[in-house]
Amino acid sequence: MSTNRLTLNVQSEIGKLEAVMLHYPGPEVENMTPKNAQRALYNDILNLAIAQKEYAQLKGVLEKYSRVYEVSDLLEKVVEIPRQRAILLQKICSAEKVQDYFEYLMELSSHQLARVLIEGLPMQVKTLTDFLKEEYYALQPLYNFYFTRDTSVVIGNRSLVCKMANAVRMRESFIMDAIFNSGLFFNTQVSNMYDLSHNNDPVTIEGGDVLVAREDVLLVGSGARTTPQAIDLLIRELCGEKSCRKHVIVQQLPEAPESFIHLDMVFTFLDSNTAMVYKPLIINSNPYKTVHIQIENGRVIKISQTNNIPTALKKLGMEIEPVICGGKADDWDQEREQWHSGANFLAIAPGKVLSYARNINTLEELNKKGFEIVPAEDVINGKIDLERVGKCVVTLDGSELPRGGGGPRCMTMPLRRG
Numbered sequence: 458m459s460t461n462r463l464t465l466n467v468q469s470e471i472g473k474l475e476a477v478m479l480h481y482p483g484p485e486v487e488n489m490t491p492k493n494a495q496r497a498l499y500n501d502i503l504n505l506a507i508a509q510k511e512y513a514q515l516k517g518v519l520e521k522y523s524r525v526y527e528v529s530d531l532l533e534k535v536v537e538i539p540r541q542r543a544i545l546l547q548k549i550c551s552a553e554k555v556q557d558y559f560e561y562l563m564e565l566s567s568h569q570l571a572r573v574l575i576e577g578l579p580m581q582v583k584t585l586t587d588f589l590k591e592e593y594y595a596l597q598p599l600y601n602f603y604f605t606r607d608t609s610v611v612i613g614n615r616s617l618v619c620k621m622a623n624a625v626r627m628r629e630s631f632i633m634d635a636i637f638n639s640g641l642f643f644n645t646q647v648s649n650m651y652d653l654s655h656n657n658d659p660v661t662i663e664g665g666d667v668l669v670a671r672e673d674v675l676l677v678g679s680g681a682r683t684t685p686q687a688i689d690l691l692i693r694e695l696c697g698e699k700s701c702r703k704h705v706i707v708q709q710l711p712e713a714p715e716s717f718i719h720l721d722m723v724f725t726f727l728d729s730n731t732a733m734v735y736k737p738l739i740i741n742s743n744p745y746k747t748v749h750i751q752i753e754n755g756r757v758i759k760i761s762q763t764n765n766i767p768t769a770l771k772k773l774g775m776e777i778e779p780v781i782c783g784g785k786a787d788d789w790d791q792e793r794e795q796w797h798s799g800a801n802f803l804a805i806a807p808g809k810v811l812s813y814a815r816n817i818n819t820l821e822e823l824n825k826k827g828f829e830i831v832p833a834e835d836v837i838n839g840k841i842d843l844e845r846v847g848k849c850v851v852t853l854d855g856s857e858l859p860r861g862g863g864g865p866r867c868m869t870m871p872l873r874r875g
């Protein structure tokens with residue numbers, strides 16, 4: 458067993474990012490047709506070459522300031538171990554009903570297998586039934602794998618493997634589970650929401666909905682992807698007697714449009730006292746409830762409705778100044794920029810955040826609040842050293858990536874923050 462394993466630890470959304478899990482998008486992103494783009498959870502079909510260039514900016518900036526783990530490299534190492542390979546493949550083949558392919562997959566080289574598990578496995582047509590099926594793949598490509606945020610969450614030292622709302626993303630979390638449980642790379646305690654749910658269908662939870670506001674405070678979105686049943690289970694699992702977590706603030710989200718799939722599409726932290734918000738949902742009065750759950754000695758002692766997330770946080774001593782996604786002036790700008798992940802920021806240190814360059818009204822608003830706008834390329838080529846600037850927003854080109862349905866927070870899974 459490797460001795461230089463990283464000890465996972467995330468106690469906030471803004472502490473200095475020390476290690477992060479990424480997935481550089483590959484052919485899986487394009488392996489779809491207009492007919493199945495929706496099932497792939499995409500709004501459109503991406504141009505891979507451009508998406509990769511854009512993603513390279515994200516990765517380039519993160520590599521300068523943090524340790525970057527590429528999920529496909531880790532997967533390749535895990536499946537090199539025959540026992541780990543067999544466990545993972547058994548899980549996948551049974552969940553995706555492709556037991557016939559188990560032996561074939563067991564025989565592939567580790568590199569080949571990692572590729573096939575991510576990029577998809579074309580069906581071997583052996584029967585008329587296969588021939589007449591409208592499916593091309595036996596194992597669907599993992600179209601959404603570059604959104605590493607969603608399939609697991611590090612909370613404190615715990616890595617929570619998420620139970621995805623859509624079958625098309627399930628294999629992603631099986632892979633994360635295999636990586637965390639392999640013991641090869643990380644010191645962490647793993648909690649698997651599939652196992653904990655005992656096949657209870659309504660239990661689904663995704664990382665985009667879970668924000669570690671403070672050591673003792675979690676914010677959780679409840680909507681299309683994360684259910685109240687899953688949040689109850691999460692509380693039972695994470696807030697046991699010895700745990701320090703005492704408050705869970707739940708924000709209900711609309712089921713549609715799909716840009717509201719996760720809480721991090723409408724609320725993200727920028728600094729210890731600043732957050733990016735989508736005003737219609739987070740500030741204005743609306744039918745979606747905000748609920749404060751208080752926990753003591755491992756037991757829920759009070760559940761009450763509260764005004765909104767900023768009010769709930771204020772009560773807990775976290776005064777947050779909201780910055781309005783899309784700017785204050787125009788509702789349409791707010792809607793349009795939220796749609797393009799304009800509220801989805803990743804903090805790599807307090808007050809140092811990453812965002813798409815396209816959301817100009819949001820950036821202008823940040824600029825007014827003293828955030829310097831820094832193009833990603835200037836950071837990558839060394840023109841600007843983020844250690845030497847104050848509050849800033851590093852801007853990434855984003856014409857293709859947001860069409861997959863997310864932004865910088867969705868595309869990154871912090872493993873360790875300072």
Ligand SMILES: NC(=[NH2+])NCCC[C@H](N)C(=O)O
Binds near residue numbers: 497499666718721
């Ligand atoms: N954390 C996020 N907001 N992730 C966005 C994920 C988008 C992806 N197409 C999905 O539907 O699952």
